[in-house]
Amino acid sequence: MRKRLIVVFLVPLIAILVALGGAVGWSAARSVQQAFYTQQLGDLGYFATSARQALRSGSDAVIDAEVKRFREVYGIEVMVFGLGGSVWAAGEHDSTALPEEDAERVKLALSGRRAEQSTVFVPWAIADASLAEPVFDDGDVIGAVLVAGDTDAPKAAIVQQLLVISGIAVLLIALGVLLVFRLASWVLSPVRRLDEAMVAIERGEMDARVAEDAGPPELRRMARVFNGMADQIERVMTRQQEFALNASHELRNPLNALLLRVEHLATGLGREWRADIEETREEGRRMTRILETLLGLARGGRGDSATSAVDLATLSARRVDAWREVAAQRGIILLETGERSVMSVTDRTSVESALDAVIDNAVKFSPDGAQIEVGAVREGDVCRIVVRDHGPGLTSAQAAAAADRFWRSAESVDAPGSGLGLAIASDLLLAVGGELLVAPADGDGLTVELVLADRSNP
Structure with a gap:
């Protein structure tokens, strides 16, 4: 500029x-x-x-x-x-x-x-x-x-006068260049400081502000507006962090109490309840991980992914088992497909949460008695968890917008939900270097892929 x-x-x-x-x-x-x-x-x-x-x-x-x-x-x-x-x-x-x-x-x-x-x-x-x-x-x-x-x-005499005139012109041009550079610096200094402040805010330095007493009056007003906007954003993010922190603390105690009750009840149940008890324990541990992630977000402004080696096939199978009873209430059958083992280095909690949002979306829009296939596959250096439902499906244009926040198709405006499920899943995957792909399935329904780069062999 x-x-x-x-x-x-x-x-x-x-x-x-x-x-x-x-x-x-x-x-x-x-x-x-x-x-x-x-x-x-x-x-x-x-x-x-x-x-x-x-x-x-x-x-x-x-x-x-x-x-x-x-x-x-x-x-x-x-x-x-x-x-x-x-x-x-x-x-x-x-x-x-x-x-x-x-x-x-x-x-x-x-x-x-x-x-x-x-x-x-x-x-x-x-x-x-x-x-x-x-x-x-x-x-x-x-x-x-x-x-x-x-x-x-x-x-x-003519040459002498031309030399004098040329010297004066060069001197005036040099002075003009100096004045123009000074003028450009004066005019653009607020813009440069605005850019530096925006970069700082993007890095998480929410207290970055711009001096309001430099540059032309029009840019000074822009600096004041920017500082006001930054103050408002800081207040909103502070409230969000406080809410997440308070909610995490408030939920931790009831969760711990619930897990203790599960352990107490497990002592009085027979061996036939052992599988259900273990599933309950796993769900409790998963809730604990989610709360820890919320606490990290609240304290640091952004979460640091705890990456580890994860078998995506086992992860998807566990989430299918967790959702099977919910789907069975409408006669929907969840099928495990794909490979038996797909290893990847990623954040387990983020992938689980994203997969839950996708499965919830598939169960919500599948007709009663339909089937939903969930499985993990590897394609070279890319790992995928594929969720394929047999619901009403979407056109290619609708599928491209399905991951946008609050987006709802014209046919599903009366369905329960806020239109945030796939958007949240997409954000979670982006945070761990992945992406969410939504496309119409062959025949009917929708195919949603959770794509993760294979970082198990750096």
Whole structure:
């Protein structure tokens, strides 16, 4: 963003300075040219008067001396031509090699045409170093004067002025760049601090805030709004943590008491109840793990997954046994499918909770007497727990949105629930590096896959 802002400011600034510098340079160069041509016309006027007197008297001694002296002092060549076009006075200058352009100028002057300044399109290119002027006597042309000026001086003056103007333009551009960088830093400093504060909050530093007294007024207001939003989020998360902490503590004592009662009752039951008692114990231990996870979330802001080697096939079989009696109330049969052993390194509690949410969803939407297949499989380095029901199913578009929070299909709006089951399962799997895939099954029903990367062999 800073680069774009600098470009937006710098490009117009540089364009304006270049345009102004070019206009000033052009004007300065034209001024030097005009001064040069004005000087040439003045020299022509002076020597035209002297040449008229010399030509009328028929003596070239005076004019020849003036021409020679003028060349020695100013370095400018002056030549006087007679009416026939021959050189009449040149101050010992070699006139045998007169350039063709100068010869044309002399011929034009002898015809009575006065010297005219040529149109120049490039200011630093002096177009005409020589100018010719006719010499009149009582309205008749009696000769011509040619002045050949030295263009090195005006060219040097033009180059000098252009260098000065370029230096000033470069200095102004450098100052503009400095000002633009300072302006960009001033404008974007609140945005940078906002970005740093948001990153800090994402890391769990809920006390991160932004100074409200820097930058433009509009961004100061944004900083105040952000701080207010962060305060509100911190309050909400604090309440959530307090609720989870209180709920975990409040549930721990009744759970421990319930487990003690189970152990007490187990002493008076026969051997035929041993399997049911062990299932009850396992459910109690699972509830304990869930409470420990809630406590970790409440104390640290986010849970740290306790990863270990887990047999996903055994895990899914136990969850099927736990849900079998609930499903049997509606005549639904839970079948164990897949492989006998699928080992993975993951968080057992998160996977169990996610699988419970998926099985609950399948039982809820399956018709009475239907079957639900649950099993774990391995495909290369990926482990999957597949839950396949025979309910009404979903379209591909509906399946893509099924894991969104509070999403309900049009056909199931009257069904009990809040639409959070698959969303919670998806969040739990994301926390352990997995994902939840929902897709229409072949024939009827829905297939939900709990996908976990195999980390048993790092």
